[in-house]
Amino acid sequence: MAAPLLLSDLYIYPVKSLGGIRVTEAEVTARGLRHDRRWLIVDHRNQFMTQRQHADMALLQVSPAYNGFLLSHRQRPELLPLYVPFEATPERTLFVTIWDDMVFAWRGSREADEWLSAALGRECRLVYMSDMVVRPVEPELNPADAVVSFADGYPFLLAGTEALAELNSRLPEPVPMNRFRPNLVFEGGTPWEEDSWHEFRVGELAFRAVRACGRCVMTTIDQQTAQKGAEPLRTLASYRTQGGKVMFGQNVTGPGQGTLRVGDAVQVLSRK
Template identity: 45%
Template sequence: MLRVSKLFVYPIKSLGGVELTSAKVTDRGFEHDRRWMLVDGANRFLSQREFAQMALLRVNILADGLLVSHLTSADQLLIPFVPQTNQTGQFTVWDDTCMGQYVSAKADEWFSRMLGATCRLVYMPDDSQRIVDPEAKYVASRKITSFSDAYPFLLLGQASMDDLNARLPEQIPLNRFRANLVFAGGEPYQEDTMAHFKIGGVDFFGSKLCARCNIPTINQDTGLAAKEPTRTLALYRRNNNKVYLGQNLVHAGEGLVTVGDAIELIETKEMLNSLRLLP
């Protein structure tokens, strides 16, 4: 039996995640997930890929907004759920451009000081509709997402993490991989083959495997990067010069997902031959 074992949201793109016991599924993913984002002077998104120190900024969800703190200092910032400006703009996430709203001058100053680089905080309002996979390479029907890299959800099996850690010289924590849904039970890398499953009243569909960037090499407690786990993953999870772990998902319906919920597997698909488990 597959069951939900952990749930995470990342309210501000590329900052620390928030572990939840229950998460509300909205039209564009879990509630609050990547609805905020830091951008540079050209309105392009910032991430740990260029600013590894973003890992040291942690987020808590309070009743009146987001509380952001720095892991190694006493600096904190409360961000109300409603932006404090009426100023909007067009913002870029990879090849996508979507509408957003600037949050506040106070937030801009605080984050610029924390990162040592000029940046601004923006929010995605409900009327901003960013289409998933607009060329329909992996998703046939119209879906939307937030400021995520490309998809509303990332699925990862605990068995996959256990298998990876058994191959590594030193174990690494789950937070390197920024999953939304983690499940227990099943076989390592079973998420690769999960084409359609249900949790409660919500249908989830596996769209494409997640090609990993350098973020899994960044220690989320220090902001320092190393060669693992990418070096090890490349030995057995490599295809077309990319390494893969986890599967991107889209969904149909809204509802509540809770740790411990059963996962009803409805349809599977083939795993890439190059990613099949080695002895």
């Protein structure tokens, strides 16, 4: 008999494409977990930057701090940690591009821009998405009022520990869950059973699994060293390819408000 389903981990990623912070509870908002991917690094053209093109972003470590977080560089101790608040102020503004969207953003501090430019060796800026910004989720699969932060496309990403364990059983060297950057991690059940989920509940909150998440080269970047390899994408592609995309985890929309806690029961309400 399969073990009961439980929420085993919760992660927020304050800056898109940088490391996550594990939390024991998190507030749910319309855009996802509170403080998740509200900050974004952009280049001199105000185009979004990710590890897909800049693997060295993995070397920027994110640590919790009071009402914000600290950025530090794993290999450059001479760069003193930078404090960034969870929220910015509308003192300086600009438009930035993320994928096909152009959105209004608030600038972070000049100190943050200078620190990141030095850390990454190229001109860049740190920008924040305010609650006034409307960035819709893919409309063909979601209600018209569903919105998202600077995440790729959906408010939440769900992954199962059994799926990771099954994948690792096929790999020459196991990989940690941080290669896949989930917000919600559940344990129990069987490998890949989340593929069939449609509506499910975590604690008292209702969620909807919209579509499987197609994975990219970021999964091949060691988050400690920024070194790229072939795995786990090569092995995943051999048996988890659908419609030309390599799948791991589920893109999810949520209730818009509430609180999640590690240890909450997960209940599948309907399947696809």
